[in-house]
Amino acid sequence: MPSPKLRVATTSLAGCFGCHMSLLDIDERLSSLVELVEFDASPLTDLKTPVACDVGLIEGGLCNAENVRTLLLFRRECKVLVAVGACAITGGLPAQRNALDVRDCLESVYLTGVGLEGGTIPRDRELPLLLEKVHPIHDVVNVDYSLPGCPPSADAFWAFFEDIAAGRAPRLGHGLIRYD
């Protein structure tokens, strides 16, 4: 009897979806992948809310309140949580704003920037508030594994899934760990 498929959820927080693109780059191995896993909440399924998953893949760091809430939800619903890509692991590109004051950022973008007149800073409750600094996801939750890279290569994704489907602790071999 075939073992039940792994339920996998994915999301992109303060990321660019490049990691998701790289996941799709496993090309023809996608057909093998769907033998191993079943996608729950993910941009691939357009489902928003993960429920009782085996694995959660988090792309992107924490830039705003919504990112934090999504991350906490994923942590609650996923047995294994994986930081995917430079932004989830270090804050990445969005964290380049950490040397600036968030108040100055907002004021400069909406009030004082060149060509702006009579602007206002949006205050709709639908819009998530910015955190003072951009954080890697391990600043808020426990992270079980990290897949570094900008993005991690398709081979790295594939190696990860092979390991986890076989019940092994994922371990990236030489050449699969890259930070750029």
Added chain:
Amino acid sequence: MTTDRRTFTLDGHDIPFDEGQSVLDAALAAGLFIPFLCHKPGYEAHGSCRVCMVRVGGRWQASCTTPAAAGLEVESTVEDLVAMRREIVQFLFTEGNHFCPSCEASGNCTLQAVGYELGVTTPHYPPFSPTRPLDASHPEMLLDLNRCILCELCVRASANVDKKSVFALSGRGPTKHLVVSAESGRLADTSFSADDAAAHVCPVGVFLPRGQGFRTPLGARKFDVEPLRVAALRRAGGT
């Protein structure tokens, strides 16, 4: 040439050494790799990065500052030692602002290469996210202190090789930082030149030549082509 060269053991292998040679240099010359960051063959051993830690007769020591001696029993490739080295590399990534994807030095960076060698996939600890300056005053070179790992190689190169002492360290502990030896603090107000040894010794991406970004594409750079271990052993072996 003495015929009966004395030896010590490294993980059980006999390593011959010359008088005055460190455990690290002797190991590299014998084709056994120990990772390191603040050391540069030909420079006086520094002992600050602590990546080259080994155990000598049960005592933890930096192999770069430990003189080789006959009969030493040195452990290096042991899981608890490797785990400590991994921690130290994680500490360095935690301390500075290392955003590899946009760094011109990515692929040529020894910190990164040591991370690959040791299997580091995350800094793990809450980042310090320090605010560090970028000095764009010099016509030939940018100084981006976000990546500085305080190994002092540029300080030593400028003082001992270039005889200019353009760089120094100030502060201490968490406030320790590289300073440029000028009242303005600007690189342009020193005798620094892009031809200096100090300009080419940085193991990370602090020194960036202007006007020539990303000439070699990512993926085709030094440690993309040749892992650190291979490069270091080739250099030490003189081939």
Added chain:
Amino acid sequence: MTEDLATIVARHRHDPRRLVEILHDVTEAYGFVPKDIITELASMLAVPRGHVEGVVGFYAFFSDEPRGAYRVLFSDGTTDRMGGSIALLERMRASFGLQGEETSRDGRLSVGTTSCTGLCDQGPALLVNGHAIGGLDSARLGDVMALIRAEAPLAAWPRELFAVRSNIRRRDLLLATAITPGDAVSAAARRGRDDTLAEVARSGLRGRGGAGFSTGAKWGACAEAPHEPRYVVCNADEGEPGTFKDRDLLADHLDLVLEGMTVAAFAVAARHGFLYVRAEYRFLFAHIANALAARRAAGLLGPNACGIRGFSFDIELRRGAGAYVCGEESALLESLEGRRGIPRNRPPFPVTHGYDQRPTVVNNVETFMAAALVARDGASVLRDLGTRTSSGTKILSVAGDVERPGVYELPFGVTVQRVLDEAGASRVQAVQVSGPAGTLLSARELDRTIAFDDVPSAGAFTVFDDRRDLLAIIEHHSRFFAHESCGFCTPCRVGTTLVARTMGRIASGHAARRDLVDVARVARVMAKTSHCGLGLMAGNPVLQGIEKFRPVFDARLRPDDALPTFDLDASLDKSRDVTGRDDSEAHFTEEVRP
């Protein structure tokens, strides 16, 4: 009247090795070390500007930024805090409208903290422009604030404010034996160099700074090292939070210290000595200078010292500048040579390559005192006291939750309980022996003994009763190491800050199991891989705390696997403020606990 830089530099003979002294004088003259003065000074000393800037930046007592005309630094020692120093500091800042480390707008005042100033038995304490004021309470702080408000020059402040009293409570061999200056050196001369070295070795004397290296072996190695000249250095940089015994030894028993240094100089054939005293003990400097002058006048120092033909030896007083790491002997030597206090790589060791790369004996204040007695009275004077591996006596600085804080001399081998009884302690929760770098003892271990092979001590002995928050103390000790790390090696530079921050979250109840695992791991990395003793010991408070007081940690940890490492809701403060939002989406509530 501001003293001219050229005058200062000339007084120090344009010697770059005297840079720390020069910077003290510059600070005295200008209130700080202005950037243009750094440039000028570098040029006068013919050293790179970055070198001078780096030394200014290393020592806590120097700054290249202007500070208040009154620079008030509250002593941030363990016992100062226990005595309420933080409330006093906050009261003073509030009273002058100051926030944090800033200087008042009129440039009159800056208020900050500094590491333990060694008035643990008469704290809380502060330094005003480097001058210590102890015994702070609400009334005394009120007096200080009134004087600052009235802009009274420091010289016009009541002398009584600056009184530091010696506080020796129990005397044994070193503190009860009278000695006529010169007697020990004369005895050594009669015995001869080799026999003096042998006698010191036979006495079993071990360094009182904590590490316990054989003094005889150290002197012997220095005497045999081929290079000249040789040096003798007295390490009076006691900076371990909780220790203050050297303060009283230098105040009341200085002649015996100088006698011991002279004996060492005779034994190893040194011509020059340094007495390196922490700058916090400024109130001792005039006394020390007078004592040195008196010994010169009496022929005990200088050419043919103590009447020994061909034996020339003199001692120079040198000041530290607010750097705990300079208590490490090779860092101290770097400081003496006018550099940042970075511990050196070893080998070579100071006995062969010390000050100026010449053979150097570096010993603790108390070690020299004991050596003087050995020289005069023979090895048995120590051998007859203490234990087999720890001969003689130990002088302890007892403070914290005790009725009679002060300096106690007791034979080695004494139990911790006996010390507690001497000083009067009850409801003991823990005893920190030898400061944060030493041993944290629980109430179950009070039968252990003060000895090199049981609980060694460099001098501190700080008692916490069961009302104290041990986690706050461990956090404080961890912050001390982060502040004092020299920053040379990675594990200590980064690890001390990681430990301090994590302990902060644990002590304040914002931590989970993951944090305990992490903090212990970081502490172990420091303990295995650091460059010097500071880093190797910096994990002790955490590691020993977890080992001996695990229930205290567990009770403070939240039951989660992991918690955010920063305050999520506070991290929205600025965004809330700038958008004016206060709706439920603009806050994190209990949901932050996964």
